[in-house]
Amino acid sequence: MKNLLQSELRKLIYLRANWLLLLWSGLFAGLGTVAPIMVLNSETRGMGMGFSGTNTPEGINAVFANAAGGYLFALIMGILIMTNEYRHGTAVGTFLVTPKRSTVLLAKLIAASFAGLIVQVFSFIFAVTSGFIALNFFEPHAPVPMELLWKVFRASVISGLVLGIVGVGLGALVKNQIAAVTGAVIWTLIVEGLVVAFVESIGKYLPAGAITGLVDVDFGDNDFNFSIENYLTPGPATLVLLGYAALFSIIAMRTTLRRDLD
Amino acid sequence: MPTRTIEFQNLSKQYKDVLAVSDFSASALSGRVTGFLGPNGAGKSTALRCLLGLVSPTNGSAFINGAPYSALHDPIQHVGAVLDSRGFHPGLTALQNLKVMASASGIDFARINEVLKVVDLEQATNKRTKGFSLGMKQRLSLAIAMLGDPEILVLDEPANGLDPIGIVWLREFVQKLASEGRTILVSSHQLAEMQNTVDDVLIINKGVLVAQGTIKEICNGKSLEEAFLDLTLRRSA
Numbered sequence: 001m002k003n004l005l006q007s008e009l010r011k012l013i014y015l016r017a018n019w020l021l022l023l024w025s026g027l028f029a030g031l032g033t034v035a036p037i038m039v040l041n042s043e044t045r046g047m048g049m050g051f052s053g054t055n056t057p058e059g060i061n062a063v064f065a066n067a068a069g070g071y072l073f074a075l076i077m078g079i080l081i082m083t084n085e086y087r088h089g090t091a092v093g094t095f096l097v098t099p100k101r102s103t104v105l106l107a108k109l110i111a112a113s114f115a116g117l118i119v120q121v122f123s124f125i126f127a128v129t130s131g132f133i134a135l136n137f138f139e140p141h142a143p144v145p146m147e148l149l150w151k152v153f154r155a156s157v158i159s160g161l162v163l164g165i166v167g168v169g170l171g172a173l174v175k176n177q178i179a180a181v182t183g184a185v186i187w188t189l190i191v192e193g194l195v196v197a198f199v200e201s202i203g204k205y206l207p208a209g210a211i212t213g214l215v216d217v218d219f220g221d222n223d224f225n226f227s228i229e230n231y232l233t234p235g236p237a238t239l240v241l242l243g244y245a246a247l248f249s250i251i252a253m254r255t256t257l258r259r260d261l262d
Numbered sequence: 263m264p265t266r267t268i269e270f271q272n273l274s275k276q277y278k279d280v281l282a283v284s285d286f287s288a289s290a291l292s293g294r295v296t297g298f299l300g301p302n303g304a305g306k307s308t309a310l311r312c313l314l315g316l317v318s319p320t321n322g323s324a325f326i327n328g329a330p331y332s333a334l335h336d337p338i339q340h341v342g343a344v345l346d347s348r349g350f351h352p353g354l355t356a357l358q359n360l361k362v363m364a365s366a367s368g369i370d371f372a373r374i375n376e377v378l379k380v381v382d383l384e385q386a387t388n389k390r391t392k393g394f395s396l397g398m399k400q401r402l403s404l405a406i407a408m409l410g411d412p413e414i415l416v417l418d419e420p421a422n423g424l425d426p427i428g429i430v431w432l433r434e435f436v437q438k439l440a441s442e443g444r445t446i447l448v449s450s451h452q453l454a455e456m457q458n459t460v461d462d463v464l465i466i467n468k469g470v471l472v473a474q475g476t477i478k479e480i481c482n483g484k485s486l487e488e489a490f491l492d493l494t495l496r497r498s499a
Contacts, residue, residue: 007366014358015351084351092316093349093406096341097366099315099332261316262308 001107004098008081008111015084018077018115025073025119026126032066033131041138054141061217063131064148068155068215070123071163071207072188074116076181078167081112082252083177092261101257105172109165109249116164120156128152148217154234155214162241163207169248172255200230207244213237264291267414267445268313272322274469275308282308284469285322290447290462292413295440297460297477298449299486301494305469306449307345310418314343326414338367342407343416349403352392356383356402359391363406377405382431396423404435415439417448421455433459457486467494 012018040053040063053059085091098104128149135141167184174180188208196203196212203209213232232240268290275283283305290296300306311317313324315331326334326341334340350359360374378384381401386394391402400423407415415436421429429452436446436459450456456463463480465473472493473480481489 003368004366007362010358010362010365011351011354014354014362016353088351089346089349090351092343092345093363094366095316096314096343097338097363099334099337260318261311 001103004104004107005110007097008107009114011084012081012111012115017080021073021077021080022119022122025070025123028073029067029070029123029127030130032069033063033127034134036063036066037131037134037138054135054138057142057145058219060142060144061148062219063135064128064144064152065212065215065217065219067124067127067131067149067152068120068159068211069127070120070156071116071159071211072185073123074119074160074163075167075170075184075188077115077119078112078164078169079171079180079184080167080177081108081115081164082168082171083175083180086175087177095261102253105168105249105253105256108168109252112164112168113161113245114164116160116162116167117157118160119164120160121153124153124156151214151216151234155211155216158214158238158241159207159211162245165245166207166248169250169252172252204231205240207241210237210240210244214241264293266290267292267327268296268416268447269325269328270309270313270322271325273309273312273319273324274321275305275312275317276320282469283312283319283466286466286469286471287322288464288471288474290445290464292445293440293443294461295436295446295448295459296462296464297456298447298464298466299451299453299456299490300449300466302451304466304494306466307418308469309466310343310345310416310447310449314341314345314416316345336367336410338363338412339369339410340412341414341416342410342412343418344400344403344407344420345416345418346403349406350391350399353390355388355390356394356405357387359402360405360409363409367410369409373409373411377408380408380435381405397425397428400424400428413443414445415447417446419450420448421450421452429455453487453490454485457481465490465493 037054040059054063085094094104095101170184171180192206192208196206196209204213209231214234214237216228216234218228266289270286270288273283273286286309298306308317312319313331323330331337357374361371364371364374378387381404383398383401383405386398400420421432424432436448440446460477463475463477464471
């Protein structure tokens with residue numbers, strides 16, 4: 001297992017696409033904190049959505065909660081770890097070295113979880129730093145409490161660990177890299193976002209809803225009645241995310257163990 | 263004394279409506295180059311993949327040194343395989359691909375330089391493999407197969423993409439390995455070249471073994487190409 005993990009980490013480090021993905025995750029999460037600062041301080045005050053400005057604690061919460069928003073890239077990292085094997089035919093070599101596929105899968109799940117963690121920690125740091133820089137242009141603003149940053153960091157870490165695993169499961173199920181990544185992007189950015197925002201009774205159990213629950217901060221009054229009260233508390237939200245990790249680990253195992261490599 | 267290191271026992275593989283391999287029993291001996299011949303779609307690749315545990319047989323079994331591939335400890339230190347010219351990531355250099363494989367099986371990195379030298383690919387060590395010619399990819403596949411210094415080599419169309427010099431090099435390469443007592447099982451369509459390379463022949467057609475023996479027995483005074491066409495066309499007719 002140690003050898004396999006080293007091999008998986010080498011793949012992660014050697015591939016330039018992974019470093020680009022990491023950079024994109026930072027830019028995406030950074031945009032997630034900078035854009036609301038601009039919008040909340042614009043003439044339209046949140047584009048008419050009624051969110052509080054950055055001169056209030058709730059406005060600051062709404063801005064920095066987005067620092068956990070790079071989880072899509074943790075998911076994509078997991079997908080790539082699995083689908084690269086099929087896309088480039090390296091699965092043959094991988095399974096020739098280690099015919100026990102469950103061991104290979106376990107190494108991939110651990111590597112993807114680690115990669116997801118790195119993505120989320122990096123994007124959190126990038127987003128928070130970007131947010132602080134942007135806030136300097138809109139003085140006065142409410143203070144940014146350490147407790148808020150801790151909550152968002154916690155959500156980033158847990159979501160990174162889990163979504164890397166989910167990505168491996170998704171990649172094992174779909175196999176086609178373009179289809180898997182496109183599906184993940186559409187789901188995360190469009191479908192899940194809409195369900196989480198507008199159908200909270202279902203959305204709170206989806207990964208994005210559970211991450212919102214993990215962040216656990218008050219967004220104040222807004223025209224959508226978007227309230228953290230409607231989401232799971234951090235404990236159950238963590239359990240839901242772990243449930244997704246378990247479900248997709250099982251999917252990865254079952255599909256990969258059974259599949260012929262033609 | 264040559265020993266049976268590779269054995270197929272009543273191997274069958276059914277894909278939905280297609281019977282790719284049917285009740286296939288054959289063997290390959292140590293210290294000899296065994297040519298595995300057959301038309302396109304005859305079942306060669308499927309049989310080799312069953313041997314290497316990549317495809318599950320519907321019936322029967324395949325063994326390496328008396329055990330299924332999946333039961334081998336550190337398998338790439340017993341068996342090296344070239345199944346196609348892929349098998350490595352195009353975004354990585356030759357060296358990085360070899361390091362990935364070596365680290366997965368706990369092989370010392372010093373071995374990497376040795377295999378790169380063996381396949382004459384030292385000048386391309388730090389080149390990304392997406393820029394490799396087909397011949398260079400075949401050589402890298404061979405380098406990966408040789409990483410574990412295995413006593414058995416399974417090569418599926420290893421001459422594809424090689425230029426005439428490369429083909430001569432490959433012939434001498436496999437014959438030298440066999441002379442060291444290793445088992446070489448090599449599938450190919452290049453019958454004229456195989457006639458110069460192999461000691462034994464297995465011929466498969468439509469998933470069924472149609473001939474097995476030494477090249478002298480199979481050819482029986484004819485060229486390998488003539489013998490192959492006789493055996494495969496006669497069976498088809």
